[in-house]
Amino acid sequence: MLRIVVLGLSLLLLVVGVALLALGPLFFRMRLVDLATAMDGMQQVALWSLIGAVGLGLVGLVLAFVGAKHRAGIVGVLLVAASGMAAGGVYGRTVSRDDLPPIHDAQTDWSQPVAFTEATLKARAESGAVRVRDDALVPEGNGRWTGLPFSQAQAVVYGDIEPLVLTASPAAVAEAAVRAAERRGWRVTTRDIEGGVVEAVYRSPWYELEHDVAVRVVAEGSGSRIDVRATSRLPGHDMGANASLVKQMIDEIVMAL
Numbered sequence: 001m002l003r004i005v006v007l008g009l010s011l012l013l014l015v016v017g018v019a020l021l022a023l024g025p026l027f028f029r030m031r032l033v034d035l036a037t038a039m040d041g042m043q044q045v046a047l048w049s050l051i052g053a054v055g056l057g058l059v060g061l062v063l064a065f066v067g068a069k070h071r072a073g074i075v076g077v078l079l080v081a082a083s084g085m086a087a088g089g090v091y092g093r094t095v096s097r098d099d100l101p102p103i104h105d106a107q108t109d110w111s112q113p114v115a116f117t118e119a120t121l122k123a124r125a126e127s128g129a130v131r132v133r134d135d136a137l138v139p140e141g142n143g144r145w146t147g148l149p150f151s152q153a154q155a156v157v158y159g160d161i162e163p164l165v166l167t168a169s170p171a172a173v174a175e176a177a178v179r180a181a182e183r184r185g186w187r188v189t190t191r192d193i194e195g196g197v198v199e200a201v202y203r204s205p206w207y208e209l210e211h212d213v214a215v216r217v218v219a220e221g222s223g224s225r226i227d228v229r230a231t232s233r234l235p236g237h238d239m240g241a242n243a244s245l246v247k248q249m250i251d252e253i254v255m256a257l
Helices: 002-029 035-066 070-099 118-126 150-157 170-184 241-256
Strands: 105-107 164-166 187-192 197-203 210-220 223-232
Touching: 002 035, 002 070, 035 070, 105 150, 105 241, 118 187, 118 210, 164 241, 170 187, 170 197, 170 210, 170 223, 170 241, 210 241, 223 241
Parallel strands: none
Antiparallel strands: 105 223, 164 223, 187 197, 197 210, 210 223
8 A cells, every 4th residue: 555655746736847847937928927937947946846756656666566566556657667767858958058058049159149030139128028239248157157247157067159152142142041040940030131131030949938049141252241149138148048049049050952
């Protein structure tokens, strides 16, 4: 009887942990909680719930073996495996958060910042987005990152983000950038082919967070130089999302050409 209670509690904690992970994005989209609560607070509670599920699952597994109850043993193994995998995923994200720079803006060349168009800046202002700054610093309370310019913080982890030079003409590259954004499913908001400016909005699938992506193409020698910038509309830790968007755009442009 005891093993059934223990395994039942393990299952309950597993369900609670998974539910918290699923409800975080939902509650945020419903504006019931802020982003920090949804991404950090609820996930931390979920992590402890899942760890508890693993612990109780192991206890139930031992009790099943002692009582030679094979079905209970199978249930215990499944609970430990499922809870462990879920807990590992959440813990991995927590570790990554500490290792990644707490920035919400990334670009190929901070010494020559990519400027967003007035239309994009107006759209950001109307949505209450954080102001785009070329001199942004990591705010207080971020440990070793505190006070670093975004450019330096980015360079620590994303040193491979840099401008791309191609032999194609600026117009051809700009056209490729439009196709690249559309292929990724981003909403293209600016397509100035002659001016070499392409902008798009990416919306994340879980939290529906919006990021603005800008591509600047200029002539360089007989080819073109491509710079890309991606920035969140909300401040705070982007967990590497914007750096990933910059890399995705560059890779897609190369593929498109």
